[in-house]
Amino acid sequence: MTKTPGFWAVIPAAGVGSRMRADRPKQYLPLAGRTVLEHTLDIFFRHPRISGVVLVISADDGWFGDLDIRTDKPLWVVDGGAERCHSVLNGLKALMTHADPRDWVLVHDAARPCLSDGDLDQLLDTLRDDPVGGILATPVRDTKKRAGPDGRISATVDRGAMWRAFTPQMFRLAALEAALERALAEGFLVTDEASAMEHAGQAPLLVEGSARNIKITQPEDLSLAEFYLSRR
Numbered sequence: 001m002t003k004t005p006g007f008w009a010v011i012p013a014a015g016v017g018s019r020m021r022a023d024r025p026k027q028y029l030p031l032a033g034r035t036v037l038e039h040t041l042d043i044f045f046r047h048p049r050i051s052g053v054v055l056v057i058s059a060d061d062g063w064f065g066d067l068d069i070r071t072d073k074p075l076w077v078v079d080g081g082a083e084r085c086h087s088v089l090n091g092l093k094a095l096m097t098h099a100d101p102r103d104w105v106l107v108h109d110a111a112r113p114c115l116s117d118g119d120l121d122q123l124l125d126t127l128r129d130d131p132v133g134g135i136l137a138t139p140v141r142d143t144k145k146r147a148g149p150d151g152r153i154s155a156t157v158d159r160g161a162m163w164r165a166f167t168p169q170m171f172r173l174a175a176l177e178a179a180l181e182r183a184l185a186e187g188f189l190v191t192d193e194a195s196a197m198e199h200a201g202q203a204p205l206l207v208e209g210s211a212r213n214i215k216i217t218q219p220e221d222l223s224l225a226e227f228y229l230s231r232r
């Protein structure tokens with residue numbers, strides 16, 4: 001009998017949030033009565049198709065212990081690394097000791113608390129039989145300009161096939177771990193998991209999701225996230 005694959009979440013939450021210019025890492029900032037991280041974790045703790053969670057936090061994180069984290073799912077907490085890609089690889093390596101290599105892993109930024117259940121289901125349903133995996137994304141809707149060294153427009157970029165990559169990014173666990181390990185070994189500090197799979201010669205699928213799945217990066221993003229969560 002074919003084993004039903006698990007769907008595991010890896011949540012990179014080991015950043016310092018420098019662009020946020022806050023008094024703490026942005027994943028620990030207050031949002032809609034909780035913290036950013038608690039909202040993001042709850043998405044996966046509550047979702048019936050998610051098997052468990054690997055949370056990646058800074059080795060000198062001084063904030064996680066104060067959170068009210070409750071789940072009946074497996075939750076493993078591991079140390080992050082210098083860059084997001086290193087943190088993700090640490091999470092994947094930890095998951096490899098618990099899950100089947102053929103299981104699916106969904107890597108989702110702690111800084112994206114507005115992911116909807118509908119988008120998560122759309123990703124799971126679209127990719128569950130896909131030979132490669134893929135990512136939530138949304139088409140670019142603004143005209144894109146390339147900046148010259150003088151700060152003036154040097155070109156207008158055709159936006160016809162341009163998409164904004166979001167997370168979760170969903171791939172088979174062993175395949176992603178190997179691709180990310182290889183990309184880093186070859187000096188590619190990839191900014192997302194799809195880049196590592198592309199570097200390995202794969203073509204991940206783009207799964208259209210809501211533009212509300214924002215990454216909290218700059219101060220104004222927090223009030224936008226508050227608005228989106230209030231209208232879930």
Ligand SMILES: Nc1ccn([C@@H]2O[C@H](COP(=O)(O)OP(=O)(O)OP(=O)(O)O)[C@@H](O)[C@H]2O)c(=O)n1
Pocket residue numbers: 011012013014015016017018019020026027056080081082083084085087088109110111112215216217
């Ligand atoms: N070494 C790192 C860097 C980032 N992240 C995580 O990756 C996600 C997306 O990264 P980003 O938005 O760049 O977060 P920061 O690196 O914290 O932000 P900044 O670049 O402004 O410092 C965040 O949830 C962040 O916590 C991580 O786990 N480990």
Ligand SMILES: C[C@](O)(CO)[C@H](O)COP(=O)(O)O
Pocket residue numbers: 084109164165166167191192193215
């Ligand atoms: C993974 C990601 O959120 C996809 O858009 C993005 O690449 C993260 O970039 P960051 O510079 O680490 O925020």
